[in-house]
Each structure stands twice: as C-alpha cells, then as structure tokens.
C-alpha cells in the first residue's frame with residue numbers, strides 16, 4: 270500500500286484542516302496518509318517510511334515572505350528529513366490581498382528541488398476562506414493520488 274506523509278504548519282488552524290481533507294481524499298484513493306503537525310514533529314528521518322510527502326504551509330509576513338514558524342525547522346533541514354528522491358506535493362493557505370500570495374509555497378518548491386525531491390504535481394495555493402475551497406482541495410488530492 271502506498272504511504273503518504275502530510276507534514277504541515279498552521280498558526281490559526283486553516284492549513285491543519287486542509288491537511289485533514291487531503292488525508293481523507295488520499296485515503297479514498299487507497300493511500301494510507303498520516304498527518305504530522307510540525308509543531309510536534311521530529312525532523313530527522315521524518316520522510317523515511319513514506320512513498321509520498323505532502324508539505325503544507327501558510328504564508329505570514331507583510332513586506333517579506335515569512336514561513337509559518339512551526340514549519341521552518343523542517344524547511345531548513347529537508348535534507349535531514351530525507352526528502353531526497355521522494356515524490357513530493359506542496360500546498361499552502363494564504364490571502365490574495367497580500368502582495369506575496371502564498372509565497373511560502375514558492376520557497377518550499379525551491380528547497381524541495383534543491384534537496385532532490387520530485388514535485389509530482391502543480392502546487393495548490395488556497396485563498397482564504399479555505400472553507401470555500403474544499404472541492405478544489407479534494408480534486409487536487411485526487412490528482413496527487415493519480416500521479417504517485
């Protein structure tokens with residue numbers, strides 16, 4: 270059975286809820302998905318036992334892109350997390366009234382490529398309110414499941 274890790278950071282809970290939707294969507298496609306809140310995850314070897322790694326992070330900051338604080342240790346140490354050679358998909362929550370809409374997603378994509386991860390589908394940028402986007406999220410998780 271294909272195993273997926275969904276590792277996310279979330280300050281106000283939006284990205285956490287989306288991570289759970291993705292886990293349920295992958296589950297319906299026969300993929301065993303585990304969610305990991307980066308607030309409590311150990312980075313070293315985090316990706317080791319998974320075929321697919323889904324990374325989720327909201328964007329903070331005003332003039333500059335700020336990665337959500339819990340996600341930052343994982344982003345800084347993707348090598349130690351074992352991302353090299355993994356199939357990867359990236360999503361993020363944000364608000365398009367900010368200049369860098371979902372800018373964290375761009376930063377994560379860049380780091381994943383640098384660290385040898387394979388981005389298997391176009392990343393998902395979810396505009397607030399995320400609750401209006403559940404169908405979009407489930408369609409995206411179907412696309413990941415088909416690509417893995």
Ligand SMILES: Cc1cc2nc3c(=O)[nH]c(=O)nc-3n(C[C@H](O)[C@H](O)[C@H](O)COP(=O)(O)O)c2cc1C
Pocket residue numbers: 278279280281282283284285327328329330331333334335337362363364365367368369370371372397399
């Ligand atoms: C102080 C602050 C700064 C933010 N900066 C950005 C930003 O630069 N780009 C963006 O797309 N969204 C920005 N947002 C919106 C959040 O990313 C968005 O509300 C997201 O859904 C929060 O996700 P979370 O609940 O998982 O923490 C900002 C929100 C706050 C409160």
